[in-house]
Amino acid sequence: MTSSSERTFISSAAPTTPLAARMRPHDLSSYIGQSHILGEGQPLTQALHNKQVHSMLLWGPPGTGKTTLAQIIANEVDANLITLSAVSSGVKDIREAMAMTHPGITTIVFVDEVHRFNKSQQDAFLPYIESGAITFIGATTENPAFSCNNALLSRCRVYVLQALSDDELIGIAKQALLTDSWLVEQELQIDDDALLTLASLASGDARRTLLYLELGAQLAIDKHITKVTIAQAAGQKVAQFDQQGDHYYDLLSAFHKSVRGSSSDGALYWYTRYL
Incomplete structure (x- = not known):
């Protein structure tokens, strides 16, 4: 008993x-964090206050508000928001989404996990970004310099979201x-x-x-x-380690620098972290 x-x-x-879905903010006033890009006088904040938006990539760790920020941006500029997931979408889905755009209506296409799209899938957005038919917002946990092709990068402003x-x-x-x-x-x-x-x-x-x-x-x-x-x-805390991602190379770099610097304690520490 x-x-x-x-x-x-x-x-x-x-x-x-x-609870995370129930507490998702719908405007900038209730959004917590990322003051380095959303603080008073910051370019993105000023653009949104002026009802202007540009194509961008939101790069940051999980749980830092990338998806929420994309939705708030769409609300702030009264845009039609089309959401795609790179995990489950292909070129056909991209083209069907593009068919939903209408002249004279601001349309934001938000792609979550954009780093999972291959080059041809990323290239499928380029004509629509170039023509102004859509404003593109991609969210990624991987460094866009390595995970996104140069053509897409050249058309987007990268914002780094912090833990x-x-x-x-x-x-x-x-x-x-x-x-x-x-x-x-x-x-x-x-x-x-x-x-x-x-x-x-x-x-x-x-x-x-x-x-x-x-x-x-x-x-x-x-x-x-x-x-x-x-x-x-x-429960048990699991260390964050994304094989072949940024953290993977960060650990390898730290280990190599410790070895080159003849720091036995540092090398042992980073080797243990790697394992």
């Missing part, structure tokens, strides 16, 4: 839509606790050190922050979220 101290207290079933700071992640978590209807209904209490643990385990990823927060809310005892609750929600 379960004792009262071991029971969790959830007053209603969690929604089927993930969110701990303060920004804590701000996102607090915002969710105050505004998400399901979380508000739970009347949860969360310790300050639980918020710090949450931000640390999320490693700059807003999506992961909200995932751990939602799981922590479901695991909360007496409607109280502690750092232990968050650690249980996060």
Whole structure:
């Protein structure tokens, strides 16, 4: 029999839509992070205030707001938004999407994981970008200099999105606790050190922050979220390592530099990270 101290207290079933989707911002005022490109006076911010938009590539780690920013840009300039995923789309899908454009209507084509498109698939966008039929926004976790062809790069402005700071992640978590209807209904209490643990385990990823927060809310005892609750929600932390991607080469470079510099401790450290 379960004792009262071991029971969790959830007053209603969690929604089927993930918290990250429920908390997705719809305008710049509610968007947290990336102040280096969205701060006051920044070129992208000024362009959006003037209802202007240009083709761009959004490059950054997962959970930094690339998809959300593309949707906000479309909202800010009152554009028709067509979304494609490079994981599941081909040239045929691209051409069908292009057929949906209309003269006189601003159309943004957003391609998620654009680095997964091959050269011919990326080239399929070029005539439409060149003619002004569409504004292209691509999102990628890989360096565009290596993952996108030169013809596409020459027509797009690259914006580098940064991993969110701990303060920004804590701000996102607090915002969710105050505004998400399901979380508000739970009347949860969360310790300050639980918020710090949450931000640390999320490693700059807003999506992961909200995932751990939602799981922590479901695991909360007496409607109280502690750092232990968050650690249980996060489970075992898996190191980020994208084979053949930027992190792969960053680790190799660090290892080589340590060897060349005769730093045995550094070489051993980076070799261990590589393994």
